[in-house]
Amino acid sequence: MTTVNNPQNAPRQEHDLIGYRDVPIDAYYGIQTLRASENFTVSGVRLCQFSTFIRAFATVKKAAAITNNKLGVLSDSIKGVIVAACDELIADKHHEQFILDMFQGGAGTSTNMNVNEVIANRALEILGYEKGDYEQLHPNNHVNLSQSTNDTYPTALKVALDEYCALLLSKMQILHKSFINKSIELADQLKMGRTHLQDAVPMTAGQEFNAFATMIKKEMDRIEATRDLFYEINMGGTAIGTGLNAPAGYSQLCAQTLHKLTGRPYYIAEDLVQSSQDTSAYVVLSGNLRLLAARLSKIAHDLRLESSGPRAGLAQYCLPEMQPGSSIMPGKVNPVIPEVVNQACFHVMGIDHTIIMAAESGQLQLNVFEPVIAFNLFTGINMLTNICEIFATRCIDGIKMNDDYCNGQVLNNIGLVTALNPHLGYESSSYVAKKAQETGGSVYDIILAEKLMDKATLDNLLLPENMVYPKAD
Structure with a gap:
């Protein structure tokens, strides 16, 4: 049971199976979140940095509350305030209350309880009760009803x-x-x-x-x-x-x-x-x-x-x-x-x-x-x-x-002879490639100088549409 009507700014006291702890009076999270925040100081990356995950979790909790209500195991009033609290989380409110490190033992139980406690305490506020007054609305008994962390x-x-x-x-x-x-x-x-x-x-x-x-x-x-x-x-x-x-x-x-x-x-x-x-x-x-x-x-x-x-x-x-x-x-x-x-x-x-x-x-x-x-x-x-x-x-x-530089590389490159191989034949192409390598001359100029092909034919073969695109069947 939680002590209510505390003096202003004094912490509220909550308990779990391990014992009692003081929780900041303005916190929507509760004792299980507090313990987990102390146990898991690993990465420095907190749950609040992943708003998409918080919104998703709130959506799941909202669906669970609506389902429980339809099946007659959760009252209309409790369902209503749980849904209202979930809607606030979905609207990106109260995300600073998700203080846990993303790295944690327990298969995510601490994250689930962080969600349950924030929803429960915000729902209690909406009902007009103090945060932590879990006799009226409980993180496990109501927010987590019909659920486990594992689903x-x-x-x-x-x-x-x-x-x-x-x-x-x-x-x-x-x-x-x-x-x-x-x-x-x-x-x-x-x-x-x-x-x-x-x-x-x-x-x-x-x-x-x-x-x-x-x-x-x-x-x-x-x-x-x-x-x-x-x-x-x-x-x-x-x-x-x-x-x-x-x-x-x-x-x-x-x-x-x-x-x-x-x-x-x-x-x-x-x-x-x-x-x-x-x-x-x-x-x-x-x-x-x-x-x-x-x-x-x-x-x-x-x-x-x-x-x-x-x-x-x-x-x-x-x-x-x-x-x-x-x-x-x-x-x-x-x-x-x-x-x-x-x-x-x-x-x-x-x-x-x-x-x-x-x-x-x-x-x-x-x-x-x-x-x-x-x-x-x-x-x-x-x-x-x-x-x-x-x-x-x-x-x-x-x-x-x-x-211009790239075009010059193409025209002066020995690799150009490969594109002309079907027209010159392998022996002539090899001759041109070797001579270009030995002299530093261009394949283009050597072909014309050796009169292996006339300029019009060579220029036509070197058009992009003739040289670089697969031929249609």
């Missing part, structure tokens, strides 16, 4: 991840559009393609940027498909999936209610015991984030290499100048945006290993490591979301091509 935490996590993925996809779309626009802008600009970092055959810059766009589109499709995994939930499974303490019909009705609240097609897993211990959906998402990171990092590497110079490198592209690049070398400008893209992607690829380890380490009927999975997925998606927009708006959109 609410993963359900809230899936609701949050779906929202995170939607935002990520919107930023990926921005990046995809930037690559498409750049491919159109540079559609006919010739450059040398390279394999093994050596000159290969000609291509257009448009083809290169279109390939980048295709990479991003493939990852968008994968992440969009992954969202379907988050609509299967285990509400009503309670502790281990057996449904202990949940009334008949609770699971299906709760999923239907969550669907109505969010507009997303949530449904109950066929096997709640399996679902309560399964973290495979998170592993799939993490793998797709790793793939996206690998694609982005590869593109960033390419652009850093192709913009190297400006006078002693490849110098094919000029990236937007974002900031001075050196404290000692005047005039130096570095490719800082691709560099930060690389770093973020390295981090996301490392996150994937953590998530796989956490998923693999779950034992028996519960995976207790979902907090580290949640933290790393939220962090990885946030970083990729930011990086996609930064990459698009601060780099890709402003790229310029050194087209």
